Amino acid sequence: xKFTVDRAPLLRALSHIQGVAEKRNTIPILANVLMNHDxxxxxxxxxxxxxxxxxxxxxxxxxxxxxxxxAAVLFEIVRKLTDGALIEFEQESQEExxxxxxxxxxxxxxxxxxxxxxxxxxxxxxHHFSIETNGLRDLIDRTRFAMSNEETRYYLNGIYLHIxxxxxxxxxxxxxxxxxxxxxxxTPAPFxxxxxxxxxxxxxxxxxxxxxxxxxxxxxEVSLSETRIQFRIGSILLTSKxxxxxxxxxxxxxxxxxxxxxxxxxxxxxAAVGRVAAISQERSRPVKLTIxxxxxxxxxxSPDQGIAQEELxxxxxxxxSDDVEIGFQARYLTDITDQIDVEVEFAFANSSSPTLIRDTxxxxxxxxxxxxxx
Amino acid sequence: xxxxxxxGTDRQDxxxxxxxxxxxxxxxxxxxxxxxxxALKGRPVAVGRGAGRGVVAAASYEARAFGVxxxxxSHMALERCPExxxxxxxxxVYRAVSAQIHAIFRxxxxxxxxxxxxxxxxxxxxxWQDYGSATALAESIRGEIRQQTGLTASAGVSYNRFLAKLxxxxxxxxxxxxxxxxxxxxxxxxxPVEKFHxxxxxxxxxxxxxxxxxxxxxxxxxxxxxxxxxxxxARFYHDIARGMDHRPVEANRPRKSLGTExxxxxxxxxxxxxxxxxxxxxxxxxxxxxxxxIAGKTVTLKLRxxxxxxxxxxxxxxxxxxxxxxxRQMALELLGSFFPLDxxxxxxxxxxxxxxxxxxxxxxxxxxxxEP
Numbered sequence: 001x002k003f004t005v006d007r008a009p010l011l012r013a014l015s016h017i018q019g020v021a022e023k024r025n026t027i028p029i030l031a032n033v034l035m036n037h038d039x040x041x042x043x044x045x046x047x048x049x050x051x052x053x054x055x056x057x058x059x060x061x062x063x064x065x066x067x068x069x070x071a072a073v074l075f076e077i078v079r080k081l082t083d084g085a086l087i088e089f090e091q092e093s094q095e096e097x098x099x100x101x102x103x104x105x106x107x108x109x110x111x112x113x114x115x116x117x118x119x120x121x122x123x124x125x126x127h128h129f130s131i132e133t134n135g136l137r138d139l140i141d142r143t144r145f146a147m148s149n150e151e152t153r154y155y156l157n158g159i160y161l162h163i164x165x166x167x168x169x170x171x172x173x174x175x176x177x178x179x180x181x182x183x184x185x186x187t188p189a190p191f192x193x194x195x196x197x198x199x200x201x202x203x204x205x206x207x208x209x210x211x212x213x214x215x216x217x218x219x220x221e222v223s224l225s226e227t228r229i230q231f232r233i234g235s236i237l238l239t240s241k242x243x244x245x246x247x248x249x250x251x252x253x254x255x256x257x258x259x260x261x262x263x264x265x266x267x268x269x270x271a272a273v274g275r276v277a278a279i280s281q282e283r284s285r286p287v288k289l290t291i292x293x294x295x296x297x298x299x300x301x302s303p304d305q306g307i308a309q310e311e312l313x314x315x316x317x318x319x320x321s322d323d324v325e326i327g328f329q330a331r332y333l334t335d336i337t338d339q340i341d342v343e344v345e346f347a348f349a350n351s352s353s354p355t356l357i358r359d360t361x362x363x364x365x366x367x368x369x370x371x372x373x374x
Numbered sequence: 375x376x377x378x379x380x381x382g383t384d385r386q387d388x389x390x391x392x393x394x395x396x397x398x399x400x401x402x403x404x405x406x407x408x409x410x411x412x413a414l415k416g417r418p419v420a421v422g423r424g425a426g427r428g429v430v431a432a433a434s435y436e437a438r439a440f441g442v443x444x445x446x447x448s449h450m451a452l453e454r455c456p457e458x459x460x461x462x463x464x465x466x467v468y469r470a471v472s473a474q475i476h477a478i479f480r481x482x483x484x485x486x487x488x489x490x491x492x493x494x495x496x497x498x499x500x501x502w503q504d505y506g507s508a509t510a511l512a513e514s515i516r517g518e519i520r521q522q523t524g525l526t527a528s529a530g531v532s533y534n535r536f537l538a539k540l541x542x543x544x545x546x547x548x549x550x551x552x553x554x555x556x557x558x559x560x561x562x563x564x565x566p567v568e569k570f571h572x573x574x575x576x577x578x579x580x581x582x583x584x585x586x587x588x589x590x591x592x593x594x595x596x597x598x599x600x601x602x603x604x605x606x607x608a609r610f611y612h613d614i615a616r617g618m619d620h621r622p623v624e625a626n627r628p629r630k631s632l633g634t635e636x637x638x639x640x641x642x643x644x645x646x647x648x649x650x651x652x653x654x655x656x657x658x659x660x661x662x663x664x665x666x667x668i669a670g671k672t673v674t675l676k677l678r679x680x681x682x683x684x685x686x687x688x689x690x691x692x693x694x695x696x697x698x699x700x701x702r703q704m705a706l707e708l709l710g711s712f713f714p715l716d717x718x719x720x721x722x723x724x725x726x727x728x729x730x731x732x733x734x735x736x737x738x739x740x741x742x743x744x745e746p
Contacts, residue, residue, distance in 0.1 A: 179743055180742060182743060284740060299691075306702070307700050370740065372740045374693050374738045
């Protein structure tokens with residue numbers, strides 16, 4: 001095979017491809033990218049047997065064909081070529097290495113037999129819907145930080161996507177939790193989604209999908225079954241297995257009657273949490289919130305540095321309830337404040353019960369955070 | 375309340391009468407010094423610093439014969455007993471011996487209330503029958519202490535804490551005294567109130583002012599009458615005048631605060647010297663907290679000026695302080711708040727209170743939304 005391709009679209013595609021390709025190298029060919037040229041279009045494929053990504057880019061070919069080469073190596077080379085380079089690939093025969101040339105640079109890449117490259121079959125995908133890129137991005141961004149990565153509770157290692165009926169309207173809801181915090185966001189249900197089953201999208205799929213959701217205005221075609229999901233984003237097709245498990249009955253951990261309401265300016269809070277936690281050497285970096293009328297003191301301790309504390313007053317804090325003292329992991333707080341634009345609303349019950357957190361400007365999202373006992 | 379007098383003892387069935395011991399080491403610190411240094415045997419010994427502003431921490435019986443007692447300023451002790459030998463205290467040794475003695479106690483009963491390194495109450499109500507009598511049990515403990523530490527202890531045996539404590543002082547040193555239920559009230563009747571444990575100098579003065587000099591005098595007062603002068607202590611005074619004391623022996627009584635202090639040999643006003651001393655105090659206090667597995671939220675700094683005026687200032691952290699650095703920071707800030715000083719300082723002390731149990735190296739616990 002022999003073809004040329006512009007560096008920019010190839011680099012962009014490879015940045016997606018190398019994320020999917022297997023890095024642990026248990027099955028060598030899974031670390032490779034399959035490049036298939038039909039004479040008009042170059043098709044790049046990678047899979048780890050859980051996810052498969054296929055991306056098409058324009059390319060000129062003088063000889064069609066297929067080849068597999070190590071994805072990470074190819075990505076590294078293309079990344080380091082000069083901007084605007086035209087890259088030429090040539091393979092004399094199936095067993096030969098793939099020759100790469102760009103300007104005065106050239107190299108050979110080892111190949112593995114194309115026939116050994118596994119195909120990941122999507123099977124029948126009976127449910128379809130179309131969702132705006134912005135909307136899907138929002139569902140992911142507001143929840144993915146709360147996904148678990150504990151292997152024992154594999155059913156928390158992803159985003160739970162399902163349909164809920166509230167006030168006679170259907171919503172597509174994303175929920176993620178690692179057992180310490182929970183994030184939930186609703187978006188109006190797109191047409192066709194009403195009958196879909198509740199599914200758990202695995203964390204790696206979430207990560208790779210998110211990379212594909214840059215830019216505004218376009219939409220994503222989603223097809224799914226009980227066991228597989230497929231996203232079409234322009235010329236990219238991402239297919240993934242779903243987590244085979246039952247997501248916990250999350251609604252029972254969302255507090256309904258937390259009546260102590262604290263409102264605090266997001267910027268001031270996030271900055272103070274960061275500064276106060278900086279001295280902490282605990283892995284969990286606990287930060288204590290001491291809340292009195294229109295006053296919030298954040299504090300942390302370290303065995304070496306002593307205390308760090310910062311006070312926020314009525315310029316950034318509104319509170320008019322019983323005094324509260326409560327501790328949270330700094331990262332858990334910032335993960336949530338990162339999702340919030342202007343003002344954070346906390347609703348407390350007490351120092352050992354779930355705390356509800358909202359963005360006062362975005363009612364569709366909700367966060368639950370479990371305190372840390374310091 | 376007249377009906378409450380009766381024959382004075384707590385009328386109880388034999389089966390419900392408690393057996394309480396008070397075990398008190400004889401001249402504990404001084405005896406250890408004499409044990410460990412035979413040259414001191416038979417000589418008047420004071421534990422403490424002889425020079426400058428030191429005070430006697432403990433005196434041997436030979437020294438006591440000259441009127442040397444603990445808390446007596448060293449220069450006065452030397453006036454009374456020019457032969458007095460001062461020995462610097464070795465608290466780590468005293469603590470080790472105390473631990474030995476407590477190990478002996480624990481072999482006999484789990485209900486132990488330490489009062490100091492050298493004395494404790496023991497409730498042996500459940501154990502005495504194995505020995506035939508509480509007195510035999512007390513003798514057994516005294517024998518084990520002598521055998522294992524080479525030191526002598528005195529013991530009081532009675533049916534409550536108040537009388538057990540009074541009893542242990544009756545045959546010191548190396549003695550044992552029993553106050554049985556039939557004699558409790560009579561024993562108290564003749565006793566001057568200032569000998570009562572729990573009646574301090576101020577209360578003594580007030581009682582004397584009211585014509586109360588002995589247990590018998592005190593016994594003529596009712597609780598409501600006592601309440602007018604002694605408030606919440608009325609019931610206690612009423613009861614002890616009758617040889618009654620219902621307070622349990624409180625094993626592991628929770629401590630309310632922990633403190634330590636240093637008296638300067640010469641008054642100090644310079645920040646550097648005060649801060650250096652405060653640093654040492656912080657280290658001792660932090661070590662004490664670790665040893666006792668406690669942490670506190672409130673730090674109180676005490677300053678005694680050269681003119682003996684004492685001032686304190688406290689600060690609370692929003693969480694129990696477990697790190698020495700946090701304690702140090704708070705202590706130094708408190709010290710700084712007294713500056714500039716207009717007088718020099720005689721004594722610095724630091725106390726930590728609002729205590730909570732603290733398991734060393736326990737990381738903060740992240741609570742869970744779902745039980746796993």
